[in-house]
Amino acid sequence: MSSLRQHIKKKNMNTEVLKVKKNGHKLKEFSITDIGDDHLYTGLETPMKKDAFKLSDEEKKERIAILFEEIMDVMGLDLNDDSLQGTPNRVAKMYIDEIFSGLNPANKPKVALFDNKYKYNQMLVEKNITFYSNCEHHFVPIIGKAHVAYISSGKVIGLSKLNRIVQYYAKRPQVQERLTNQIAEELKTILQTDDIAVIIDAKHLCVSSRGIKDDTSATVTTYYGGQFNTPEKIRELQNYLNN
Ligand SMILES: [Zn+2]
Numbered sequence: 001m002s003s004l005r006q007h008i009k010k011k012n013m014n015t016e017v018l019k020v021k022k023n024g025h026k027l028k029e030f031s032i033t034d035i036g037d038d039h040l041y042t043g044l045e046t047p048m049k050k051d052a053f054k055l056s057d058e059e060k061k062e063r064i065a066i067l068f069e070e071i072m073d074v075m076g077l078d079l080n081d082d083s084l085q086g087t088p089n090r091v092a093k094m095y096i097d098e099i100f101s102g103l104n105p106a107n108k109p110k111v112a113l114f115d116n117k118y119k120y121n122q123m124l125v126e127k128n129i130t131f132y133s134n135c136e137h138h139f140v141p142i143i144g145k146a147h148v149a150y151i152s153s154g155k156v157i158g159l160s161k162l163n164r165i166v167q168y169y170a171k172r173p174q175v176q177e178r179l180t181n182q183i184a185e186e187l188k189t190i191l192q193t194d195d196i197a198v199i200i201d202a203k204h205l206c207v208s209s210r211g212i213k214d215d216t217s218a219t220v221t222t223y224y225g226g227q228f229n230t231p232e233k234i235r236e237l238q239n240y241l242n243n
Contacts, residue, residue: 037137037211044181046103046172053104057096064092099134102171109164111190113155123197123233125149125240126162135206136173144176144202144218147241148183151227153193162187176202176221184223194226197237 055063069079069088077084101107127147135142146166169182184198200221208215227233 037206044178044185046174046178046182048103057104061089061092061096064095065089068092099132099171100173102168103173107168107171109161109168111157111161111165113157113190116152116154116156120152120156123149123151123195123228123237123240124156125237126159127241129163129166131166131170131202133170133172133174133179133202135204136175138206138210139173140205140209142170142174142176142179142202142204144200146170146183147197147199147201148187149197149228149237150187150191150193151195153191153195155191157190165190176200176204176219180221180223184225188225195228196223196225197228197233198223199237199241 065088068091072079072084072087079085079088125147126149127145129146129148131144131146133142133144134140148162148166165186166183169179169186180198180200184196187196187198188194201218203218207213207217224234228237
C-alpha cells in the first residue's frame with residue numbers, strides 16, 4: 001500500500017469521524033435516514049468547501065483513484081483482473097475532466113456579448129438542449145432536455161453559448177431545482193436582463209433504476225423571470241415548445 005493511500009485511509013476511515021457524521025447531522029427534526037430518497041434543495045449555490053480548489057486537478061484525480069479503488073476493494077472486486085485494473089483511474093479522470101468538470105469555475109464558458117443589431121425584440125427560444133447530469137444524493141444520472149428563452153435588453157449572445165451554459169451547470173452533482181435556477185441566474189447576469197425563462201424536463205435514474213423504480217415519471221422545473229412571468233408569455237413559450 002502506498003504511503004498516500006495509507007494516509008488517506010487513516011484520515012477517512014477514522015471511526016469517530018464516521019460516527020459523528022452518521023448520528024450528529026440533522027435537518028430540522030429529520031435525520032438523514034428519515035429523509036431517505038427525498039431530494040432536498042438547500043440553496044442556489046452548489047455547496048462547496050472554502051478550500052475546494054486547493055488541490056490541482058491532477059492531485060484530485062490521484063486521490064479519487066485511490067479512494068475508488070478502496071470502494072471496489074471493499075465490495076470484494078479483484079483489482080488484479082485485467083478488466084478492472086484501470087477502472088479507478090478511469091473513474092477519477094471522468095469525474096474531474098468530464099461529468100463533474102462544471103464544479104470548477106475555470107471551466108465556465110467564456111461568453112461574448114453582441115449588440116442586438118437586428119433589433120429583434122421578441123423572445124428567442126433555444127429548445128431541446130440535451131444534457132446529462134448527476135443526482136447529488138445518489139451520484140447516478142439525471143438525463144433531460146433544457147429549454148431556455150430570453151428577450152434581449154439590447155445585447156445578444158451566440159446560440160451555442162446557451163447550450164454551453166446549460167452543459168456547464170449540468171456537469172456537477174445536482175438537484176434539478178438548483179440546475180434550473182443556476183442557469184437562469186447566469187443568463188440574467190450575462191444578458192443583463194430579468195427576461196429569462198428556463199424549463200427543464202428530466203428523468204432521474206435514482207427514481208427509475210432503483211428506489212421506487214418508476215420508469216415513466218419525469219420531473220419538470222421552471223423559471224419565469226421578468227416579462228416571462230405573465231400568463232400570455234408563458235402560453236406563447238409553451239406553444240413554441242409544443243410545436
Ligand atoms: Zn437521487
